[in-house]
Amino acid sequence: MxxxxxxxxxxxxxxxxxxxxxxxxxxxxxxxxxxxxxxxxxxxxxxxxxxxxxxxxxxxxxxxxxxxxxxxxxxxxxxxxxxxxxxxxxxxxxxxxxxxxxxxxxxxxxxxxxxxxxLWCQGFSEPGTGSNLAALACRAVRDGDAWRVTGQKVWTSFAQYAQRCVLLTRTGPPESAHRGITAMFVDMATPGITVRPLGTMHGGAEFCEVFFDDVSVPLDRTLGEEGQGWSVAMDLLPFERSTALWHRTAFLNRRLEQLLIDASSDSLSAAEIGDVFVQLFALRARSRGTQHRMAAGERLGPETSIDKILLATTEQALFDLVGAALAEDVALGDDTAAEQWRAQYLYSRAATIYGGSAEIQRNIVARRLLDLGAEA
Ligand SMILES: Cc1cc2nc3c(=O)[nH]c(=O)nc-3n(C[C@H](O)[C@H](O)[C@H](O)COP(=O)(O)OP(=O)(O)OC[C@H]3O[C@@H](n4cnc5c(N)ncnc54)[C@H](O)[C@@H]3O)c2cc1C
Structure with a gap:
């Protein structure tokens, strides 16, 4: 069609x-x-x-x-x-x-x-490993026709609802860095898995700590080959910055329209609205290009970091405007609309963290797209 x-x-x-x-x-x-x-x-x-x-x-x-x-x-x-x-x-x-x-x-x-x-979740980040994903420590050891997994993940979105997890584990020696990582598809109901939801400032316990205590995962649940987990991760991350991001852009558009309805006209200047609108438009144009490259069969890569930087900047600019225009409602209001604005304002602060932090995205742009050299 x-x-x-x-x-x-x-x-x-x-x-x-x-x-x-x-x-x-x-x-x-x-x-x-x-x-x-x-x-x-x-x-x-x-x-x-x-x-x-x-x-x-x-x-x-x-x-x-x-x-x-x-x-x-x-x-x-x-x-x-x-x-x-x-x-x-x-x-x-x-x-x-x-x-x-x-x-x-x-x-x-x-x-x-x-x-x-x-629902599935993504078990990448650990207490000591977020930006430096190659240092992850959750260990998987071969035992006959299964892996035995022991370790901890954190910030795992929706793990309390998930039936499966795309999990990154360390199967090589600790010093093997990105070469010793293996990805697997884990049933969350397997004995030895404990999920603890974490409260967030915006209200919903969206992410969790997940503990693995000698969890058995059949070998045929390995994603790719043993030791290929880094490639799996590097291929997955651009998808966090393509269609998913296009959907989030639609959400931001919707909320800008709602803001124009909810805020009084003297609380918003045309220049401020125009600035956010232009950012949103640029983000949408950029993301549209990414959707079309994906549709043309192109492999997505580090260039999607630009989309993520634009998303984070635009989301925070929009909700900064919300904070200024609906100040009292966002801070103190207790009706449904105020609670919704407040939750979304607070969640927007995470836009420069989830899916790879703003600093890391800029490092990727500097090193991999602009060839500005390695980190000192
Ligand atoms: C809402 C939300 C949902 C999430 N969902 C998931 C999920 O489902 N699955 C999952 O695996 N993870 C998830 N995460 C975790 C997310 O991927 C990490 O929080 C993120 O990658 C940053 O890692 P960190 O928290 O360990 O921070 P750190 O890596 O410790 O970074 C701390 C600060 O230092 C900066 N920094 C670190 N290294 C450098 C560097 N080399 N140069 C410059 N600055 C640097 C960072 O930018 C950041 O500001 C989620 C996070 C959030 C907020």
Whole structure:
């Protein structure tokens, strides 16, 4: 199906099913409510075929351009049917499964994720390892036809809801750095895994600590080859900065429109609104280019760090404007709209951290795109 045809048919379907797809709560809802809403919308969109477009047939998709997936997430976000954070995990994790899992495993698992029957999480960061991912220490040791995994992950988004985890482990000696990392696909119900949600300042316990105590993972759950985990990670990270980011851009557009409704006209200057609008426009233009490069079959890489820098800068600029224009509501208001603005304002502070910090993205641009030399 072509994009224009997909767009108009999807819009008509969303219009026809608006009432049943709408969230049963006002504002952002609790995290439990958001997750139930996500499963409901993904299930309905999968049954109607929408979620299958843009994915390969070998994993239950209907083929077609990834631009179709971009539009689906955008349409669902613009209508306030899903929160882009949870929704877009599929864009981050499914491509990795398709590229690196055994074909039978990908064919079995990816449809469950697309259908909203399952949620997966990404176990990369550790207490001592965020930016310097190559230093990760969560250990996996071969034991017959299984790995035995012991260690800890942290900041693992939605781990308390996840049935599976794309996990990075150290299988080589500690000094092997990026060469001694192996990726695997782990069932979260396996004995020995403990998940502890972490409270956040914006309210929802979105991420967790995850402990692995001698957890058995079958060898055929290895993603790629033993020692190939760094390539898996490097191929996955650009996906955090492509379609997922396009969906987040739609969310920012929606919130700018809402701000113009909620704020009094004397609390916002045309220049301030114009500045944020221009940033948002530039971000959207940049991300659109990335969607099209992906659709043309290009391999995404370090250039997606530019998209992430623009996203973080724009998200914080927008919510700085929210903070200034709705100052009292954001700080003290207790109605649903104020709580929603407050949660989103606070969450925007994380935009320069999640998916790789702003400083690290700038290092990547300096070294890998501008060839400005190694770190001193
Ligand atoms: C909302 C949210 C969701 C997340 N979800 C997940 C998830 O699902 N899975 C997952 O694995 N992780 C997740 N993370 C973790 C995220 O990837 C890390 O927080 C991030 O990579 C930074 O790592 P760190 O927290 O260890 O900070 P550190 O690496 O300790 O960095 C601390 C500060 O030092 C700066 N810094 C570090 N090294 C350098 C350098 N070489 N040059 C210049 N500055 C430097 C950083 O920019 C940062 O400002 C999430 C984080 C957030 C905020």
């Amino acid at each position: 072509e994009l224009d045809e997909f767009r108009s048919a999807l819009d008509a379907w969303l219009d026809a099913h608006a009432a049943e797809l709408a969230p049963p709560f006002e504002g952002t809802g609790t995290l439990d409510e958001q997750m139930a809403q996500l499963a409901k919308v993904k299930g309905a969109a999968y049954d109607a075929g929408w979620t299958r477009w843009g994915w390969p047939e070998r994993v239950g998709g209907l083929g077609g351009s990834p631009l179709l997936r971009g539009y689906l997430g955008e349409a669902l976000t613009l209508r306030g049917l899903v929160d882009p954070g949870g929704y877009s995990m599929v864009e981050v994790l499914a491509p990795t499964m398709i590229d690196y899992a055994r074909p039978e495993l990908a064919a079995e698992m990816v449809p469950r994720l697309l259908r909203g029957e399952e």
